[in-house]
Amino acid sequence: MESFSSITATAVPFLRQNVDTDVIIPIQRLVGTGRTGLGPYAFERLRYLADGSDNPEFPLNQPGYKGSQLLLADENFGCGSSREGAVWALMGMGVRCVIAPSFGDIFFANCFQNGLLPVRLPIAVIRQIAEETEASPGNARTTVDLERRVVITPTGTEIPFEVDTRKREAMLHGLDDIALTKRHAEAIAAWRVGDRAARPWAWDSVA
Amino acid sequence: MAKTMFDKIWDSRVVADLGDGWSLLYLDRVLIHDLSGGRAIREVLDAGHGVAEPNKVFAVPDHAVSSRPGRDETTFPIGEKLLKSLRETTGKTGVRLFDLGRPGHGIVHVMAPELGVVLPGLTLACGDSHTCTNGAMGCMAFGIGASELGHALATQTLPQRRPRTMRIRFEGARPPGVTAKDMILHAIGRLGTAAGTGYAIEYAGSAVEALEIEERLTLCNLSIEMGAKIGMVAPDEKTFAYLQGRDFAPKAAQWQAAIADWRAVPSDPGARFDVDHLIRMEDIAPQITWGTSPGQVAPITGFVPEGDAAALSYMGLEPGQKLAGTKVDWVFIGSCTNSRLSDLRAAADVIGGRHVAKHVTAWVVPGSETVKREAEAEGLHTRFLEAGFEWREPGCALCVAANGEQVPAGSRCVSTSNRNFVGRQGTGARTHLASPAMAAAAALAGALVDVREMV
Numbered sequence: 001m002e003s004f005s006s007i008t009a010t011a012v013p014f015l016r017q018n019v020d021t022d023v024i025i026p027i028q029r030l031v032g033t034g035r036t037g038l039g040p041y042a043f044e045r046l047r048y049l050a051d052g053s054d055n056p057e058f059p060l061n062q063p064g065y066k067g068s069q070l071l072l073a074d075e076n077f078g079c080g081s082s083r084e085g086a087v088w089a090l091m092g093m094g095v096r097c098v099i100a101p102s103f104g105d106i107f108f109a110n111c112f113q114n115g116l117l118p119v120r121l122p123i124a125v126i127r128q129i130a131e132e133t134e135a136s137p138g139n140a141r142t143t144v145d146l147e148r149r150v151v152i153t154p155t156g157t158e159i160p161f162e163v164d165t166r167k168r169e170a171m172l173h174g175l176d177d178i179a180l181t182k183r184h185a186e187a188i189a190a191w192r193v194g195d196r197a198a199r200p201w202a203w204d205s206v207a
Numbered sequence: 208m209a210k211t212m213f214d215k216i217w218d219s220r221v222v223a224d225l226g227d228g229w230s231l232l233y234l235d236r237v238l239i240h241d242l243s244g245g246r247a248i249r250e251v252l253d254a255g256h257g258v259a260e261p262n263k264v265f266a267v268p269d270h271a272v273s274s275r276p277g278r279d280e281t282t283f284p285i286g287e288k289l290l291k292s293l294r295e296t297t298g299k300t301g302v303r304l305f306d307l308g309r310p311g312h313g314i315v316h317v318m319a320p321e322l323g324v325v326l327p328g329l330t331l332a333c334g335d336s337h338t339c340t341n342g343a344m345g346c347m348a349f350g351i352g353a354s355e356l357g358h359a360l361a362t363q364t365l366p367q368r369r370p371r372t373m374r375i376r377f378e379g380a381r382p383p384g385v386t387a388k389d390m391i392l393h394a395i396g397r398l399g400t401a402a403g404t405g406y407a408i409e410y411a412g413s414a415v416e417a418l419e420i421e422e423r424l425t426l427c428n429l430s431i432e433m434g435a436k437i438g439m440v441a442p443d444e445k446t447f448a449y450l451q452g453r454d455f456a457p458k459a460a461q462w463q464a465a466i467a468d469w470r471a472v473p474s475d476p477g478a479r480f481d482v483d484h485l486i487r488m489e490d491i492a493p494q495i496t497w498g499t500s501p502g503q504v505a506p507i508t509g510f511v512p513e514g515d516a517a518a519l520s521y522m523g524l525e526p527g528q529k530l531a532g533t534k535v536d537w538v539f540i541g542s543c544t545n546s547r548l549s550d551l552r553a554a555a556d557v558i559g560g561r562h563v564a565k566h567v568t569a570w571v572v573p574g575s576e577t578v579k580r581e582a583e584a585e586g587l588h589t590r591f592l593e594a595g596f597e598w599r600e601p602g603c604a605l606c607v608a609a610n611g612e613q614v615p616a617g618s619r620c621v622s623t624s625n626r627n628f629v630g631r632q633g634t635g636a637r638t639h640l641a642s643p644a645m646a647a648a649a650a651l652a653g654a655l656v657d658v659r660e661m662v
């Protein structure tokens with residue numbers, strides 16, 4: 001996983017509710033493309049016109065926003081399918097952080113597996129960041145500091161955000177979950193022995 | 208203290224407390240499918256881990272297999288690559304694979320309950336968001352992404368943060384024409400697509416107890432469309448009767464021991480949920496979605512509302528327009544929501560000697576090889592074929608359009624699946640979610656229609 005400590009970038013407002021992972025990356029692109037190489041297809045149904053050229057209406061195509069690391073989103077971002085390709089596609093187009101009032105649960109978990117930071121903030125704050133960004137096009141920068149757990153808006157307002165201690169640690173240091181779990185190998189082995197004795201039916205039926 | 212079913216299952220599966228609300232949970236079962244399964248095993252092996260407990264992992268190709276009658280693995284070449292990878296990696300690690308054409312093959316959330324892989328009181332994870340479907344068996348089943356899947360395979364455990372609990376009670380008598388699909392679509396429309404985010408939902412109440420197992424699977428299937436990774440129904444005598452004798456259900460003396468354990472799984476009387484909702488069955492009519500999110504839903508007697516201009520423009524609908532009567536081009540009866548035997552019977556029962564409208568392409572895709580064979584044994588396929596429906600091979604097919612089959616751009620499709628997202632059934636495809644009976648009725652009428660007027 002890529003580690004994450006802090007970024008400073010132009011916040012791209014994409015304030016639509018219920019942006020699902022099918023929209024972030026169509027399934028057809030996942031059949032046959034691996035973890036890398038999805039960037040060009042991120043949001044492809046919104047991002048390109050029928051002839052394949054950039055859709056000028058799509059925020060991430062607009063001057064000053066293209067290639068930004070920071071996306072502002074609305075309620076329930078990343079809902080729907082569990083496809084981790086949605087995270088790979090966003091990261092493939094350069095996004096490292098999404099700020100939204102709420103996220104789809106599975107997408108949220110997938111973000112932390114890859115080093116894309118999902119930050120939950122109230123929609124009013126997100127709108128404020130969007131307004132400050134639009135007020136000075138080209139200059140406004142927002143900072144997301146995971147170390148200090150604050151977002152700093154373009155005008156310098158510091159807004160604290162909550163993040164899971166465990167996930168923050170893993171993200172700051174790029175830790176791998178499997179390695180961490182393997183430290184519990186003895187507990188897992190003991191648990192298995194106990195459960196097998198207590199509920200043999202759960203084991204023998206698939207033995 | 209009185210405990211909820213969710214709390215009981217969760218607490219009994221904690222291997223280690225990781226602090227901050229996180230636990231390392233033991234996984235009793237893991238399901239994998241063609242879209243991500245082969246790669247997940249490969250990545251685990253490449254990283255130097257093995258598959259920890261291959262006998263608790265079940266693999267099936269469903270997403271990227273053709274549904275064309277007479278298909279084989281070569282019909283959709285991209286899917287063939289995924290299938291080959293699944294065969295190779297499961298063969299190498301000793302994971303059971305339920306291959307095309309054999310009993311046990313089917314959509315992952317159809318075949319797992321059908322085989323008795325999913326049992327009350329267990330935990331189950333799968334790299335698919337509709338894993339919540341399996342909660343209908345009285346277990347804790349949830350969808351995960353590719354990285355978590357690798358973790359599950361390598362360790363048979365997963366670090367998870369404890370969700371909050373929500374109960375949704377359905378009370379009252381079921382009105383005519385109302386199915387489990389209508390119950391859950393109505394709930395999503397009322398509570399919202401993010402209402403369940405961060406929650407494990409238990410569906411309860413007299414109307415849920417009255418549901419058959421296949422209907423409970425439909426109900427739990429759409430939990431994720433309300434934002435909840437987990438949806439569950441308490442196991443009862445119907446659950447036990449459904450499971451008895453299935454391939455991977457406990458046998459002989461262990462069957463009795465299992466039932467004794469399962470009787471302790473339901474929530475205790477007086478157990479407290481963080482959130483409690485009550486839905487009256489009388490308030491529910493047959494549902495149809497009109498937008499591009501499952502929460503954009505209305506009774507079939509309703510009208511297209513104002514508000515989401517982008518959704519309406521995509522769907523080709525005008526605010527104020529009556530939903531019934533809207534011309535339909537395609538009908539898809541299938542998916543892990545509604546492709547079981549009782550769903551196909553319900554759809555066939557609407558036909559009543561009529562024929563699919565001339566301009567409509569209507570597909571019936573049974574959820575599994577077993578469903579297909581059972582349906583054929585009772586002649587359902589003949590009734591569909593004679594009425595002008597196509598009778599196809601099991602798989603996800605038009606639910607997700609990952610197998611080369613798509614609803615054409617601009618076409619309007621009534622679908623028994625669970626997502627009406629932009630492009631879900633194909634670029635530009637317009638999806639209306641509904642029950643199997645409503646979908647069959649639309650195929651015959653060639654338009655959105657109230658199924659109650661067709662029977």
Ligand code: SF4
Nearest residue numbers: 337542543603606607
């Ligand atoms: S039928 Fe649809 S929702 Fe179900 S597993 Fe397949 S693609 Fe997913």
